[in-house]
Amino acid sequence: xxxxxxxxxxxxxxxxxxxxxxxxxxxxxxxxxxxxxxxxxxxxxxxxxxxxxxxxxxxxxxxxxxxxxxxxxxxxxxxxxxxxxxxxxxxxxxxxxxxxxxxxxxxxxxxxxxxxxxxxxxxxxxxxxxxxxxxxxxxxxxxxxxxxxxxxxxxxxxxxxxxxxxxxxxxxxxxxxxxxxxxxxxxxxxxxxxxxxxxxxxxxxxxxxxxxxxxxxxxxxxxxxxxxxxxxxxxxxxxxxxxxxxxxxxxxxxxxxxxxxxxxxxxxxxxxxxxxxxxxxxxxxxxxxxxxxxxxxxxxxxxxxxxxxxxxxxxxxxxxxxxxxxxxxxxxxxxxxxxxxxxxxxxxxxxxxxxxxxxxxxxxxxxxxxxxxxxxxxxxxxxxxxxxxxxxxxxxxxxxxxxxxxxxxxxxxxxxxxxxxxxxxxxxxxxxxxxxxxxxxxxxxxxxxxxxxxxxxxxxxxxxxxxxxxxxxxxxxxxxxxxx
Numbered sequence: 002x003x004x005x006x007x008x009x010x011x012x013x014x015x016x017x018x019x020x021x022x023x024x025x026x027x028x029x030x031x032x033x034x035x036x037x038x039x040x041x042x043x044x045x046x047x048x049x050x051x052x053x054x055x056x057x058x059x060x061x062x063x064x065x066x067x068x069x070x071x072x073x074x075x076x077x078x079x080x081x082x083x084x085x086x087x088x089x090x091x092x093x094x095x096x097x098x099x100x101x102x103x104x105x106x107x108x109x110x111x112x113x114x115x116x117x118x119x120x121x122x123x124x125x126x127x128x129x130x131x132x133x134x135x136x137x138x139x140x141x142x143x144x145x146x147x148x149x150x151x152x153x154x155x156x157x158x159x160x161x162x163x164x165x166x167x168x169x170x171x172x173x174x175x176x177x178x179x180x181x182x183x184x185x186x187x188x189x190x191x192x193x194x195x196x197x198x199x200x201x202x203x204x205x206x207x208x209x210x211x212x213x214x215x216x217x218x219x220x221x222x223x224x225x226x227x228x229x230x231x232x233x234x235x236x237x238x239x240x241x242x243x244x245x246x247x248x249x250x251x252x253x254x255x256x257x258x259x260x261x262x263x264x265x266x267x268x269x270x271x272x273x274x275x276x277x278x279x280x281x282x283x284x285x286x287x288x289x290x291x292x293x294x295x296x297x298x299x300x301x302x303x304x305x306x307x308x309x310x311x312x313x314x315x316x317x318x319x320x321x322x323x324x325x326x327x328x329x330x331x332x333x334x335x336x337x338x339x340x341x342x343x344x345x346x347x348x349x350x351x352x353x354x355x356x357x358x359x360x361x362x363x364x365x366x367x368x369x370x371x372x373x374x375x376x377x378x379x380x381x382x383x384x385x386x387x388x389x390x391x392x393x394x395x396x397x398x399x400x401x402x403x404x405x406x407x408x409x410x411x412x413x414x415x416x417x418x419x420x421x422x423x424x425x426x427x428x429x430x431x432x433x434x435x436x437x438x439x440x441x442x443x444x445x446x447x448x449x450x451x452x453x454x455x456x457x458x459x460x461x462x463x464x465x466x467x468x469x470x471x472x473x474x475x476x477x478x479x480x481x482x483x484x485x
Contacts, residue, residue: 059103066132067132071128074105074174100171101172102171105241114145127152164176165211169213169248173240179235180212181265183342199218202224204224204228209265214249215250234261271284274319285313286338287314287339290335306326322356336465337465342364344362435447435470437449456478468484
């Protein structure tokens with residue numbers, strides 16, 4: 002093995018051995034005999050390695066020069082500008098978004114390169130880029146010195162006209178996606194390094210394949226305040242970034258979010274409450290049994306925060322959910338069917354677990370009966386599973402398993418036949434009870450925020466309705482004589 006081959010073997014490069022030999026021979030000629038083949042080979046190897054990065058994500062603005070291979074995901078229009086140069090007064094530039102499996106970056110091509118890019122480049126082309134990184138308006142940008150199309154290299158980045166949430170991957174841009182608005186936040190302002198003020202807001206969109214957080218910048222930020230939960234919108238010209246390990250869809254000056262007439266609906270893939278474990282990030286759906294007043298508190302930085310606790314129940318159990326920040330102001334209360342998306346499961350009070358709905362979570366009100374389903378099988382599902390059958394009122398876990406009575410040391414069996422306390426100090430006692438309907442079948446189950454009660458009645462009631470019932474307790478169940 003010769004000196005050239007030995008140096009080449011230690012290189013991590015896409016340049017072929019034949020190309021490397023040619024470069025070494027040119028270097029020997031260029032140096033006029035001042036370098037032998039081994040020295041020239043080492044010089045060429047150093048040139049090849051200088052600036053090479055493992056992926057687009059490694060490009061940093063402080064680097065003098067970078068070289069990488071990436072796929073063109075969008076190509077802008079050629080723009081002209083004036084230079085202080087009498088010989089070449091008009092400049093031209095075109096921005097191209099490129100991506101590989103690690104991320105994306107915008108590259109800028111100038112003058113003749115810009116014209117060639119507009120005429121010859123196409124979305125989906127794989128490019129071999131050499132250029133100088135810098136801080137740009139939307140992050141790191143690379144001013145291109147050399148660029149060429151590489152037809153031999155594969156870059157696994159998907160480029161398509163319309164995307165669904167499941168299609169999103171790090172680095173893609175020019176994203177058009179239609180989804181249902183699951184939540185929106187108010188506009189926040191911040192100071193940029195150049196002293197200007199920026200604006201940002203967030204939406205959460207969902208479709209049949211999943212959900213994604215959408216970040217709206219500057220002129221687009223106000224859009225979040227104009228949209229209603231449940232409205233269907235299309236994101237135009239978005240780009241995908243990563244935050245805290247999750248993909249986000251960003252919308253900047255080139256993009257937009259517009260209401261559209263389309264049939265798109267998000268259906269959360271919920272986890273039964275009894276299956277939740279500490280450190281899970283999960284979706285939970287059920288009926289709100291009780292809701293505490295909102296509380297405010299002072300943060301360490303002197304700002305004021307707020308939180309509101311609600312207790313949510315499905316057919317397997319119940320759990321306290323802490324609603325933080327703006328979510329504490331949501332108009333949800335006892336009897337509402339709600340999905341809590343991307344909540345964090347944490348240690349709670351008295352060795353219980355609880356769910357935390359922070360900035361990354363979404364709270365989605367559901368239509369009445371959305372969490373009640375009957376799939377035709379032998380076992381009821383959803384809230385229908387709460388219905389008592391036969392004589393199980395004495396010992397079934399019922400709707401109150403683990404309710405708020407556990408907070409003060411109670412056993413949490415409010416629906417097991419005792420009706421929780423004051424309403425049921427003994428059978429055959431006439432009682433009056435006011436509560437919210439959390440089960441509308443017979444028996445009706447009422448919840449007053451502290452205890453629950455099973456009521457036998459033929460009256461028509463609806464989920465979430467507040468009713469007052471009078472009657473006598475029989476074997477732990479109230480037989481209604483009057484209901485209004």
